[in-house]
Amino acid sequence: MPDPSPLTARRAGPLQGRLRVPGDKSISHRALILGALTVGETAITGLLEGEDVHRTADAMRALGAEVERTAEGVWKVRGVGVGGFVSPKATLDLGNSGTGCRLILGAVAGNPVTVTVDGDASLRKRPMRRVLDPLARMGAKVVAIADEGRLPLTLAGARDPMPIDYEPPVPSAQLKSAVLLAGLAAPGETTVLEAEATRDHTEKMLRHFGATIRVKPVGAHDRGRRIVLQGQPELEAAPVVVPADPSSAAFPLVAALLVPGSELVLEAVMTNPLRTGLYNTLREMGAQIETLETRSDGGEEIADLRVRASALKGVEVPADRAPSMIDEYPILAVAAAFAEGRTVMRGLSELRVKESDRLAATAEMLRVNGVDVEIQGDDLIVNGKGRAQGGGTVATHMDHRLAMSALVMGLASEQAVQADDTAFIATSFPDFTGLMRSLGADLS
Numbered sequence: 001m002p003d004p005s006p007l008t009a010r011r012a013g014p015l016q017g018r019l020r021v022p023g024d025k026s027i028s029h030r031a032l033i034l035g036a037l038t039v040g041e042t043a044i045t046g047l048l049e050g051e052d053v054h055r056t057a058d059a060m061r062a063l064g065a066e067v068e069r070t071a072e073g074v075w076k077v078r079g080v081g082v083g084g085f086v087s088p089k090a091t092l093d094l095g096n097s098g099t100g101c102r103l104i105l106g107a108v109a110g111n112p113v114t115v116t117v118d119g120d121a122s123l124r125k126r127p128m129r130r131v132l133d134p135l136a137r138m139g140a141k142v143v144a145i146a147d148e149g150r151l152p153l154t155l156a157g158a159r160d161p162m163p164i165d166y167e168p169p170v171p172s173a174q175l176k177s178a179v180l181l182a183g184l185a186a187p188g189e190t191t192v193l194e195a196e197a198t199r200d201h202t203e204k205m206l207r208h209f210g211a212t213i214r215v216k217p218v219g220a221h222d223r224g225r226r227i228v229l230q231g232q233p234e235l236e237a238a239p240v241v242v243p244a245d246p247s248s249a250a251f252p253l254v255a256a257l258l259v260p261g262s263e264l265v266l267e268a269v270m271t272n273p274l275r276t277g278l279y280n281t282l283r284e285m286g287a288q289i290e291t292l293e294t295r296s297d298g299g300e301e302i303a304d305l306r307v308r309a310s311a312l313k314g315v316e317v318p319a320d321r322a323p324s325m326i327d328e329y330p331i332l333a334v335a336a337a338f339a340e341g342r343t344v345m346r347g348l349s350e351l352r353v354k355e356s357d358r359l360a361a362t363a364e365m366l367r368v369n370g371v372d373v374e375i376q377g378d379d380l381i382v383n384g385k386g387r388a389q390g391g392g393t394v395a396t397h398m399d400h401r402l403a404m405s406a407l408v409m410g411l412a413s414e415q416a417v418q419a420d421d422t423a424f425i426a427t428s429f430p431d432f433t434g435l436m437r438s439l440g441a442d443l444s
């Protein structure tokens with residue numbers, strides 16, 4: 001585990017400039033894992049070089065793929081083909097990464113290999129049964145597991161995997177993706193029926209590599225998806241361009257909204273509608289976020305966004321918006337503290353099983369900085385006063401997004417805010433501190 005590195009954020013002048021945040025974490029994991037399952041060499045550009053993604057790259061090597069970094073953000077993966085993984089010689093250590101862990105469990109479940117998976121103290125607290133249950137139905141066997149379905153665990157993949165029809169009990173792209181990745185090695189059709197659509201990067205990338213996959217909107221207001229994957233495709237290598245991560249862009253974007261006089265242009269941010277719930281919510285709150293130029297890159301819509309400091313007002317965020325902004329509640333809660341009036345964020349039970357219990361930790365972050373906040377059931381309620389006192393030290397619980405949210409809060413609060421440990425920011429946004437300083441932020 002890295003040494004804790006506390007950091008303090010203070011009010012300074014406006015934030016100004018143009019920036020491009022690192023590549024999307026979700027797409028980066030998928031590019032490495034699907035690249036490892038193709039035949040041929042996949043060239044990836046814009047890969048996020050964060051800790052979590054490095055762990056996935058190491059895991060793909062251990063499973064038999066060749067993975068090589070040739071320049072900054074430029075990687076090559078020579079895959080083993082569907083069903084071609086070998087048993088790793090050592091435990092796969094996925095560090096802090098729930099996405100890497102759950103997607104890799106799915107990817108190995110259809111291969112006749114035995115894999116032991118472990119992670120850091122945060123990942124060891126996160127539930128794995130949710131993904132192991134459908135994988136067991138497909139023929140994989142849990143050989144060993146820690147108490148209450150946590151890591152470390154050993155999974156024996158299926159020699160003859162079976163396709164299933166699966167309805168995830170919670171809206172989770174990780175769960176959906178694990179089942180689809182396992183379904184690659186199964187004969188026939190694997191079906192996932194989502195009551196609420198979650199990020200669709202796995203489906204898009206499977207198609208990009210040549211799989212046959214049908215996706216149909218279903219349910220009230222077309223909010224759900226029926227996804228049918230034809231098993232045992234020959235996946236063919238194809239180049240992948242990773243767009244900038246909207247979940248990372250959220251931090252400088254909210255900082256610019258809150259620090260008076262700020263104006264930033266965020267370049268080439270992915271605007272996949274299944275990822276932009278925060279942006280829609282902030283606009284409802286009165287944020288000036290202007291879309292400058294939209295285009296598409298690597299199969300995803302991207303846009304340059306201009307953001308200006310804005311007066312915000314409290315809003316209601318409905319529960320059905322959560323899948324499109326699941327990682328953005330800590331930073332939305334910071335924005336809500338600086339808004340005038342009450343913001344109610346509904347239906348946040350999934351936040352309890354992220355890198356930390358993000359519902360409790362987000363409320364605590366605001367509370368120690370003098371903000372009026374409460375949790376009612378699964379809802380988070382922030383009574384914004386247009387300003388925040390600050391002066392607190394935020395416990396970040398090995399959670400990168402809490403650390404970045406706390407620092408953004410400090411940039412706009414009356415007194416400085418300290419994050420007790422910022423080491424985990426490296427999982428998703430390695431140069432966050434340097435980049436924020438280059439825009440004018442006071443972080444020390």
Ligand code: S3P
Pocket residue numbers: 025026027099171172173174175177199326327350
């Ligand atoms: C992710 C899915 C989400 C999200 C995570 C990335 C993915 O998790 O929180 O950061 O890449 O599929 P869940 O699927 O568990 O909601």
